[in-house]
Amino acid sequence: MSAGAPGRPGAPPAKHTPAPSPPAARTPAPSPPAARTPAPLPRSPRARGTAPAFALAILLALATAACTAVPAACASTPATAAVTRVNGVPCLGAGDLARLLDGSLWWRADLRKLVLRAQGHRLTFTVDAPVMLVDDRTARLDGPVCTLGGEVQVPVSVLAVLPRDSSAVRLVLEAGGTRVRATPAAGWVGAPRVALAGELTRVTFTTAHPEDARVGGRVRTHFRVWFPGAPAAAGGDTLPGGALVRSCGRLAGGDGVTWEFSLDPAATSFRRSVSPEGVVVEFSRTPLEGFEPLAAEGPGPRTLRVIVLDPGHGGADAGTSVPGAVEKDLALRLARVLAPELERRTGARVLLTRDADRAVSQPDRAETANRARADLVLSLHFDGAPLTRAHGATAWCPPLEASEDAAAFSSSGITLTPWRDVAVRHAMASRALADIVTRVLAVRGLGPARVRERLPVSLLGVNAPGIALECATLTAPDDLARVGAPEGLRTLASAIADGVQEWARHE
Amino acid sequence: MSRLVRIALALALAALLGVLAWRAAGRHGLVRTTGTPAADSAMAGLRPVALWFADPGGDSLVVEVRDLPEQEGLHARLAQLVDALARGPERRGLAVLPTGTGLVHAFLDDRGLLTLDLSRPFTQGFHGGSREEDLVVGSLVRTLRANVPEAKRVLFTCAGAPVGSLGGHLPLDRPIELHEAF
Numbered sequence: 049m050s051a052g053a054p055g056r057p058g059a060p061p062a063k064h065t066p067a068p069s070p071p072a073a074r075t076p077a078p079s080p081p082a083a084r085t086p087a088p089l090p091r092s093p094r095a096r097g098t099a100p101a102f103a104l105a106i107l108l109a110l111a112t113a114a115c116t117a118v119p120a121a122c123a124s125t126p127a128t129a130a131v132t133r134v135n136g137v138p139c140l141g142a143g144d145l146a147r148l149l150d151g152s153l154w155w156r157a158d159l160r161k162l163v164l165r166a167q168g169h170r171l172t173f174t175v176d177a178p179v180m181l182v183d184d185r186t187a188r189l190d191g192p193v194c195t196l197g198g199e200v201q202v203p204v205s206v207l208a209v210l211p212r213d214s215s216a217v218r219l220v221l222e223a224g225g226t227r228v229r230a231t232p233a234a235g236w237v238g239a240p241r242v243a244l245a246g247e248l249t250r251v252t253f254t255t256a257h258p259e260d261a262r263v264g265g266r267v268r269t270h271f272r273v274w275f276p277g278a279p280a281a282a283g284g285d286t287l288p289g290g291a292l293v294r295s296c297g298r299l300a301g302g303d304g305v306t307w308e309f310s311l312d313p314a315a316t317s318f319r320r321s322v323s324p325e326g327v328v329v330e331f332s333r334t335p336l337e338g339f340e341p342l343a344a345e346g347p348g349p350r351t352l353r354v355i356v357l358d359p360g361h362g363g364a365d366a367g368t369s370v371p372g373a374v375e376k377d378l379a380l381r382l383a384r385v386l387a388p389e390l391e392r393r394t395g396a397r398v399l400l401t402r403d404a405d406r407a408v409s410q411p412d413r414a415e416t417a418n419r420a421r422a423d424l425v426l427s428l429h430f431d432g433a434p435l436t437r438a439h440g441a442t443a444w445c446p447p448l449e450a451s452e453d454a455a456a457f458s459s460s461g462i463t464l465t466p467w468r469d470v471a472v473r474h475a476m477a478s479r480a481l482a483d484i485v486t487r488v489l490a491v492r493g494l495g496p497a498r499v500r501e502r503l504p505v506s507l508l509g510v511n512a513p514g515i516a517l518e519c520a521t522l523t524a525p526d527d528l529a530r531v532g533a534p535e536g537l538r539t540l541a542s543a544i545a546d547g548v549q550e551w552a553r554h555e
Numbered sequence: 556m557s558r559l560v561r562i563a564l565a566l567a568l569a570a571l572l573g574v575l576a577w578r579a580a581g582r583h584g585l586v587r588t589t590g591t592p593a594a595d596s597a598m599a600g601l602r603p604v605a606l607w608f609a610d611p612g613g614d615s616l617v618v619e620v621r622d623l624p625e626q627e628g629l630h631a632r633l634a635q636l637v638d639a640l641a642r643g644p645e646r647r648g649l650a651v652l653p654t655g656t657g658l659v660h661a662f663l664d665d666r667g668l669l670t671l672d673l674s675r676p677f678t679q680g681f682h683g684g685s686r687e688e689d690l691v692v693g694s695l696v697r698t699l700r701a702n703v704p705e706a707k708r709v710l711f712t713c714a715g716a717p718v719g720s721l722g723g724h725l726p727l728d729r730p731i732e733l734h735e736a737f
Contacts, residue, residue: 436609
């Protein structure tokens with residue numbers, strides 16, 4: 049393809065028959081940059097006066113390598129590409145193939161070879177050859193690899209020989225054969241269809257892996273079903289009258305797809321089964337054989353009159369600092385966004401342990417919470433991990449087991465807890481809050497989020513349920529970009545408020 | 556490229572290689588002339604120790620079992636462990652102990668409380684968040700648990716002074732049970 053000369057010498061020029069597809073949907077096929085940058089090789093290195101040309105060739109080769117090393121995934125990538133017919137053979141542009149596979153292209157102009165590295169594999173194409181290499185294995189194609197308009201075209205039969213690793217993206221030819229679509233390895237998950245079947249309410253999901261579907265929550269208000277894969281549609285079906293499903297919606301973020309249902313209080317049991325259509329979940333008003341009971345409702349709402357928000361650090365103690373973000377400032381800004389959100393949603397009075405950039409000792413923070421008789425304390429932090437590649441959120445909560453100090457004081461069945469460790473008295477409620485908040489963060493795509501049971505400094509002397517929440521890791525570029533985005537803190541506050549609301553419902 | 560230029564380049568390259576070879580030989584020669592340390596009773600054997608370092612992902616600790624020279628006395632053993640943790644792993648993992656951290660003093664009481672007094676870089680060299688605080692303390696606790704069976708609890712101090720917390724997130728003002736699930 050050097051100098052844009054496609055095909056064999058003497059071969060008939062390639063016929064270009066574009067597949068019928070709407071022009072707007074047509075994806076411009078980027079060609080390997082090397083194809084446009086011929087690297088002249090010196091004919092005789094011994095010849096005098098060729099040194100500048102030789103140096104220029106080296107520079108050009110280096111520049112070519114640098115250009116071709118750019119991952120194709122850097123381009124904005126709709127997950128489809130148009131199929132083009134070349135000499136009657138349906139073909140896919142090599143640039144499109146790399147983009148769909150999230151790979152990188154390397155062009156060897158001297159050998160007329162194109163190497164595509166994607167998902168741990170190496171695909172090698174040679175122009176004019178009807179075969180290719182998949183790693184070290186030879187595979188036959190329906191026609192020869194060719195060039196068109198300066199771009200290498202690969203027969204779409206390549207889709208059949210691509211490696212099918214468990215985590216690899218799948219490329220499929222759409223019906224009509226005009227486009228190639230990338231699908232996640234776990235496949236698509238369709239929107240649920242709700243129908244009445246006698247006394248039962250039947251919900252059907254189409255999925256590629258029905259055996260992997262899991263029921264995540266069995267409470268009527270939050271009945272959840274999880275699937276591996278990606279959502280194929282945004283909304284749910286129309287709910288028929290008399291159904292035991294009152295509403296349904298897809299939870300955003302997280303791995304896989306989670307559908308959440310709110311069920312009629314009359315629903316008592318459910319059954320999950322697999323049918324040729326996919327996964328079927330049936331709800332019944334009466335307990336039936338083979339059906340599982342829905343979970344009992346929780347003990348009822350928790351009292352939530354006063355919430356104390358504790359923005360970490362302050363004053364000379366900046367906490368984690370990275371270019372563009374300082375933990376003490378972010379924590380305070382988050383608290384200012386979260387406070388009205390919590391007041392609006394819960395009706396509770398929300399107090400801040402500091403409302404300016406000033407140092408506050410831990411005893412003073414604890415006193416603020418204790419004097420206000422806080423029902424909940426949220427200590428807001430942002431993590432930093434300069435030594436590791438850590439990212440995501442972490443919730444620290446008091447341990448469920450009493451400390452050795454407390455045990456040392458115990459006698460006659462009475463456990464004396466040092467006031468420093470008083471938060472341990474609320475360990476159960478704190479752990480529940482940590483679990484809920486981290487789950488919501490993960491579901492909203494703000495994770496990974498984990499829970500650690502260790503009494504944090506910010507809960508020393510605090511006589512209330514609470515957690516220290518490291519909302520994101522500022523040293524992780526993705527986390528930093530997320531919290532630094534215009535709506536970043538608002539999204540975070542909304543997720544935390546969701547968690548607090550769910551914890552307060554105590555269902 | 557003219558012949559003269561190529562000859563000059565070849566000579567320069569040969570000279571460079573010669574200098575590098577001479578320096579490498581000199582370094583080895585210095586080691587040889589100094590000789591290995593004289594064998595004494597403390598260095599007579601090796602003992603396997605389990606050292607805990609951070610996983611590069613920052614989510615967990617990974618263990619590395621290494622043979623270190625046998626040391627006599629608690630202080631020497633602990634200093635060796637702290638030094639090995641601060642130097643970092645030889646295989647997989649990352650050192651999380653702040654660079655330059657060393658043992659200043661160690662005391663083990665008759666109830667198994669080990670007071671580990673570390674040098675100033677332990678607190679001054681720490682710049683992480685709560686997760687890395689957890690990894691630092693976890694690597695110390697697990698290493699002590701595996702290699703110092705006579706210790707039941709550990710209290711960290713720094714240059715003789717109490718340590719409230721490394722980065723302000725996790726308290727270190729009380730002794731930590733070595734059997735705690737770090």
